[in-house]
Amino acid sequence: MTARSLADVVKAYDVRGTVPDQLDPEVARALGTAFADVVLVPDGAAGCVLGHDMRDSGPALVAAFADGVRARGLDVTLVGLCSTDGLYYASGALDLPGAMFTASHNPARYNGIKLCRSGARPVGQDSGLADIRTLAERMLADGVPADEPTGTLVERDVLADYAGFLRGLVDLSGIRPLRVVVDAGNGMGGFTVPAVLGTGAGLTALPLTVEPLYFELDGTFPNHEANPLEPENLRDLQAAVTAHGADLGLAFDGDADRCFVVDERGEPVSPSAITALIARREVARAVAEGADPADVAVVHNVITSAQVPEVIAATGARAVRTRVGHSFIKGEMARHRAVFGGEHSAHYYFRDFWFADTGMLAAMHVLAALGEQDEPLSALMADLSRYPASGEVNSTVADAGAATDAVLAWAQGEGVTVDRLDGLTLVHEGGADDPMWWLNLRASNTEPLLRLNVEAEDAVTMARVRDAVLGIVRG
Incomplete structure (x- = not known):
């Protein structure tokens, strides 16, 4: 057979590609068998749990992947429609490795797979994903094993258990009445929000009035892309709130x-501000349960706001800084037994959720923080929005290394410290009449892009540094 490369499909953290030219049932079956050989068998797992989002291509890909796993004599539990954190819940609660079929916010023609070991532990490039790709490519070249599936296949609905579990982590029953608009973007939020914040499965009513936007599950995303990181995709929500x-x-x-x-x-609230808010709450809860603040850790990545480690330090807890990406965050959280972790991209990770990320639990913390006091959200967040930031600015470059070196040469005259943990981070501490600023310049793993983030003590300084660096990067 002709060799089939998966280099453009198997990414650093997950599988992502267009259907059916890059990702089809044949590829899914090969990946399922490789997942069994690389993760399930060495880990001693009896099987795995599979879920999918609302994309039309999901069920066929899940079925093929399941056949690949079952061909190795291993069992498969299908949880059907679920959010990614719903799949992580199933992996944690059932103590099984898992695969979630989703392309997250990508357009309708895409699908993908997020893999995890039992307990929702991540499978990334350095923790099995590269080996899965190599083995799957070999199978596609030699012929995907057509062994008759012998493992069992069972279906299990975990939505009610997932909702009850989250309700047990954040108590919303005693907050003041709140009206909240929720934009699900025709994605899986339209499936999980009614279950968690509503009264399904015997849950008690909460003092919430939910105004739904685009709760109909539709993988073609007819209203807007399901990517709230892009400002235009928030406009309907902003208008509905007012x-x-x-x-x-x-x-x-x-x-x-x-x-x-x-x-x-x-007005949008920055994910860094939300990270700081939840960090305060989770540290306070750990201390109330008897922990010494010095023994409590919170993880953040290199491009969250400088206010995040400041807020963590003010609680007496330890701030742990790590690279961008869920496998790095989850790894550091497990290593430090961190109570919480946050990223600039609005991924929020919780020790009580198997160190995995869950948007729903983060939303519940925001609702609790707002409802436990009388001020509006803008006032509550005022001291957590300290520094003007550029947001992530992407530039197409022919030579990312040369552009980065040129920025470093420029910065030598600015009095900076240099950090290479993830890309290039430059920090200017500042002083009297000399505003603080920092920047991070990172090359994309998959595209000829340099990603720039700048933050400063004032807007003028932020704009000066941003424009100077973009002038260098873009020539």
Whole structure:
């Protein structure tokens, strides 16, 4: 057979490609068998759990992947439609490795697979994904094993258990009444929000009035892309918040593992501010349960706001800084037994959720923090929005290394410290009449792009540094 490369499909953290030219049932079956050989068998797992989002291509890919696993004599539990954090719940609660079929916020023609070991532990490039790709490519070249599936196949609905579990982590029953607009973007938030914040499966009613936007599951995304990181995809939510006189708005991405927040004015709240807010709550809870603050850790990546480690330090806890990407965050959280972790991209990770990310649990923390006091969200977040930031600015470059070196040469005259943990981070501490600023310049793993993030003590300084670096990077 002709060799079939999966280099453009198997990424650093997951599988992602267009259907059917890059990702089809044949590829899915090969990946399922490789997943069994690389993860399930060495880990001693009896089987795995599989779920999928609302994309039309999901069920066929799941069935093929399941056949690949079952061909090795291993069992498969199908949980059907679920959010990515719903799949992580199933992996943790059932103590099984898992595969979630989703392309998150990507357009309708895409699908993908997020893999994990039992307990929702990540499978990334350095923790099995590269080996899965190599083995799957070999199978596709030699012929995917056509062994008759002998493992069992069972279906299990975990939505009610997932909802009850989250309700047990954040108590919303005693908060003041809140009106919240939720934009599900036709993604899996439309499936999970009614279950968690509603009264399904015997759950008690919460003091919440939910105004739904685009809750109909539709993998073609007819209203807007399910990517709230892009400002234009928040516009409907912002308008609805002010129109309803709501206390806040929540927006979920396609697989509902990320949550974005809009305040009562319709203004977006930065994920770094949400990270700081939840960090305070989780540290306070750990201390109330008897932990010494010095023994409590919170993880953040290199491009969260400088206010995040400041807030963590003010609680007496330890801030642990790591590279961008869920496998790095999860790895550091497990290593430090961190209570919480946050990223600039609105991924939020919790020790009590198997160190995995869950947009729904983050949303519940925001609702609790707002509802436990009387101020509007804008006032509650005022001291957590300290520094003007550029947001992530992408530039297409022919030679990322040369452009990065040129920025470093420029910065030598600015009095900076240099950090290479993830890309190039430059920090100017500043002083009297000399504003603080920092920047991070990272090359994309998959595209000829340099990603720039700048933050400073004031807007003028931020703009000066941003424009100077972009002038160098873009020539």
